[in-house]
Amino acid sequence: MTMLSVDNLAVTRGGLAVLEGLSFGLDAGHALVLRGPNGIGKTTLLRTLAGLQPALHGSISMPPESMAYAGHSDGLKSTLTVTENLDFWASVYGTDSIEGALDRMNLRGLTERPAMSLSAGQKRRLGLARLLVTGRPVWVLDEPTVSLDAASVALFADAVRAHLAQGGAALMATHIDLGIPEAAILDLAPFKAKPPEQGGISGAFDEAFI
Incomplete structure (x- = not known):
């Protein structure tokens, strides 16, 4: 197809x-x-x-x-935690779980960290994890x-x-x-x-x- x-x-x-x-x-x-x-x-x-x-x-x-599009920006809300960021995007796309995204992009140990406190690589992983909750x-x-x-x-x-x-x-x-x-x-x-x-x-x- x-x-x-x-x-x-x-x-x-x-x-x-x-x-x-x-x-x-x-x-x-x-x-x-x-x-x-x-x-x-x-x-x-x-x-x-x-x-x-x-x-x-x-x-x-x-x-x-x-389509789910990810550009140069990670598309994160800096004051929200890792979990809150993914929950937000899951709600936007109408999906019901972020668990797989947390595991797939190795974010389990960062769930309560605000996005603003993440390293550049961690932010990128979180930005890419958004794709996994879009269902697109x-x-x-x-x-x-x-x-x-x-x-x-x-x-x-x-x-x-x-x-x-x-x-x-x-x-x-x-x-x-x-x-x-x-x-x-x-x-x-x-x-x-x-x-x-x-x-x-x-x-x-x-x-x-x-």
Whole structure:
């Protein structure tokens, strides 16, 4: 089953097209890693897929209410404890348990700690644990292992594999090894937008105003 389908997509940053002619599909049980040099448009693409900005051209298709997006921010409420943060997100998504997320991301010993007192790596683990309480089948992740040590990267990889085994899918942008060798790779370099004078698509809006 195809969980996410992208057809002839063009995306913009600052009113300029950065990627164009991009088409791919992501099936249940599969992971796809986006690669490319800095500035190629990985984050812009993920933000577009998540509905945070409009596409310039093309189409994005997925089942409604199926995506959980995790960007560079961990999305934590600093004065709430680890447990309270996860309870909050579970209530937002209508799920009924955070126990699995606590165990999967090794947060049991931190449950009563306010988020503001966590290290960068602990905050990242808590931010990723939010995915586990969403109940959403499509995970879209931007540099998910930033600030994580090797042991925590392994925890994350195991969480992704468990998600895939349950019929989920994952789309991840990163420069580094995620410890998921079975994930397919999509190099975005061939889809770099050409300047309009070379036949590329012109940007139609300025994202600074979005």
